[in-house]
Amino acid sequence: MKILALTNLYPNPLQPHRAAFNRHRFRFLAGHHEVRLIAPVSWRDEWALRGAGARIPPGRRTTCDGIAVEHPRYWYTPGVLRGQYGRFFEASVRGAFDRAVRELQPDIVLATWAYPDGWAAVRLARRHGLPVAVLVHGSDVRRMDEFAARRNGTREALCEADGVIAVSADLAARVVALGAAPDRVATVLDGVDRTLFHPGERADARRRLGLGDDHRHLLYIGNLLPVKGVDVLLQACQVLDATRRDWCLHLVGDGAERPRLQAQAQAAGLAGRVLFHGAQPHAALPDWLRAADLFVLPSRSEGIPNVLLEASACATPYVASRVGGIPEIAALGAGVLVPPEQPQALAEAIDHALDAPPAQPADGPRDRREAVGEIAAFLARTAARTREPPALSRSAAV
Incomplete structure (x- = not known):
């Protein structure tokens, strides 16, 4: 054709x-x-x-x-x-x-x-x-x-x-x-491209990215746009910060909301533990996913987010909003779903998943x-x- x-x-x-x-x-x-x-x-x-x-x-x-x-x-x-x-x-x-x-x-x-x-x-x-x-x-x-x-x-x-x-x-x-x-x-x-996204050693990925083991690493990958709900994630991090301080959040991606989100993190006293890494090459994303303790996707709206399929293929547990087609792929990964726009529920799910990650399924996403x-x-x-x-x-x- x-x-x-x-x-x-x-x-x-x-x-x-x-x-x-x-x-x-x-x-x-x-x-x-x-x-x-x-x-x-x-x-x-x-x-x-x-x-x-x-x-x-x-x-x-x-x-x-x-x-x-x-x-x-x-x-x-x-x-x-x-x-x-x-x-x-x-x-x-x-x-x-x-x-x-x-x-x-x-x-x-x-x-x-x-x-x-x-x-x-x-x-x-x-x-x-x-x-x-x-x-x-x-x-x-x-x-x-x-x-x-x-x-x-x-x-x-x-x-x-x-x-x-x-x-x-x-x-x-x-x-x-x-x-x-x-x-x-x-x-x-x-x-997903299974030749690129697959499980790997967390320690090796962290070494390549320069990440230490002194924190639990939370990760978000995506555009910094209102629909992605990163502002809700920062609110959840503020809630989480009141009960535990052993974590840091990595934001991989860029967009029009970045200055506002940086100001929000600063105002919440989270500037030292919310790290903005900007857009990264697609080939670098598997290491970010393998290095993370938990991936978080707080979107207000989604179709089927490829990044959740990629996280599932890398055996990275995640917490995500229950919106759009996300429930259709939940069984392909170790995921916990929460209602959108609810920082308290998101913070509680992150807190629990850090200490007791959900079980990995036997099968993951298919090859793209x-x-x-x-x-x-x-x-x-x-x-x-x-x-x-x-x-x-x-x-x-x-």
Whole structure:
């Protein structure tokens, strides 16, 4: 198959660690199919990162894992005219999309993220008579009601696409409830790269990271954004600090909330034991997971968080919010689930899990290659179905 992908969730020269889960999904997909990517970059991100040293090359074309990628600039009006974001996105990527169609002649278009990516992909694909599928991740559907324009655009994208891939059964049910045809919606539970994420010696991982054994090490990996609930985790740490002081918290990741979270930790008297490490290469994450006594994910909303699958594959116990598709993967790891937005409950679960970690299951997450194979099979079926001529009615056939 020839697959043209459109997504904002992909690394670029300014954000090399962006959406590593999607990068590796496409890397495995490109192992068996011809893939080309259009990964737009927000003009605001380009402006904010203009002094970071890296730059997008002239022509805005790069290669990642052997995949040709074009990075058009996404122009939009921040905070206003949200009802036009889909059209802004479509206009921003149209030139790159038309070029890719001429050069690749794809069998199908795949967008990951419902709005504006999926909305624009449906319209661009229709102009070229191409089938289109949309892969939804979680917050793009679960949090769509925050803005009316996002809700309407998300519904349009999912109902008009030829196929929808959801990363959890919870998300698939939401997609169908929005009006998508059930026979065009597939649930594909993700996996992990088992060659990278697997159990290992904690002492060796700590030595490589320079971590001592004088503390119990708590770990969070992810974007520092409001939806991830790191502010709730810091509140829980303040509660925990009143009863035990043998721990430190490592925050691996970056995002717009970092200055506010650093100020929150300082105000709570936790600055010395809440450590911000910034974004790290994906290949470094297994050592962080193996080194940790406990992983914590306090999210307000999730689809299927890949980091919990990765923690489970590394045999790292975790405490996580009971939201989205997380209960669907709880049996794959040594996990404890708590209600979101409740610092006291989160602190109590962390305290208990540090002293009595939950038992490890016999089986862990599957290999991501298996999940990518299911995605490819669904795309092939979707492309074949749209090429089939409509069935003749009995009267027309006579």
